[in-house]
Amino acid sequence: MSLICRKLTADDASQFKALRLEGAQLFPAAFLLSATEAEAADVAHLRDVLDAGSLWGLFDGDQMAGFAGLRQEHWSRAKHRAHVGPFYVSRSHQGRGAADLMLETLTAEAKRLGISQLELYVAVDNSRAIAFYARHGFVKEGRIPAAILLDGKPQDDFFFVRQL
Numbered sequence: 735m736s737l738i739c740r741k742l743t744a745d746d747a748s749q750f751k752a753l754r755l756e757g758a759q760l761f762p763a764a765f766l767l768s769a770t771e772a773e774a775a776d777v778a779h780l781r782d783v784l785d786a787g788s789l790w791g792l793f794d795g796d797q798m799a800g801f802a803g804l805r806q807e808h809w810s811r812a813k814h815r816a817h818v819g820p821f822y823v824s825r826s827h828q829g830r831g832a833a834d835l836m837l838e839t840l841t842a843e844a845k846r847l848g849i850s851q852l853e854l855y856v857a858v859d860n861s862r863a864i865a866f867y868a869r870h871g872f873v874k875e876g877r878i879p880a881a882i883l884l885d886g887k888p889q890d891d892f893f894f895v896r897q898l
Contacts, residue, residue: 737832739839742791742801744781749798750791751775757822763857763889765820766882790843792823792836799827804840806849816844818854821863837870841898850898855881855891864892872896 742750751772758765758772765772783789792800800823806816818840823833844852855878856863864874872894880888 737792737794737799737827737835739790739792739836741787742784742789744785746791746798747777747780747784750784750789750801751777751780753798753801753822753824754820756824757820760825761822761860763882763884764822764860764863790836790840792827792832794827794832799824800832800836802836802840804843806844806847814849815851815853816847816849818852821854833866834870837866841870845898852896852898854894856894857881858890858892867894867896870896 754765754767754775755769755772758767758769762769788803788805790802790804791798792802800821802821803819804816807813818837821833821836823836841852852872854867854872856867858877868874873896874892875895876893878891878893881891882889
């Protein structure tokens with residue numbers, strides 16, 4: 735397994751769409767968009783989104799195996815902060831160090847941009863993700879009630895922060 739992590743571009747839109755759909759289908763509580771929305775996404779629109787430069791892809795050869803977002807706050811008083819997410823690694827690459835590589839790449843990019851605080855949200859019942867982020871220095875700072883509605887039922891998220 736030879737993995738690289740790089741910024742996504744418009745050329746990655748089709749693979750991004752497919753992998754995002756996979757994630758939304760397998761882990762619906764971990765995504766803001768539904769599987770139906772992921773499937774209906776317009777590739778032309780996704781090309782524009784990817785060209786904005788805030789999404790990174792994890793590649794095993796030519797095949798996208800994961801993706802992650804890093805969005806820095808744009809207001810001058812909050813430029814020290816960035817949101818991490820969405821964050822997804824394909825089932826075939828989970829438990830193999832792929833997520834570690836992707837988060838380490840995002841962290842290095844955040845430091846390069848002068849970001850000193852990373853923030854993210856995790857579904858309260860996603861114990862695997864909670865353990866992963868804790869292992870990488872994220873600290874639970876709060877709970878967001880009804881962060882999403884899944885099949886009409888409210889699902890809470892935890893809010894995590896990591897100081898760089």
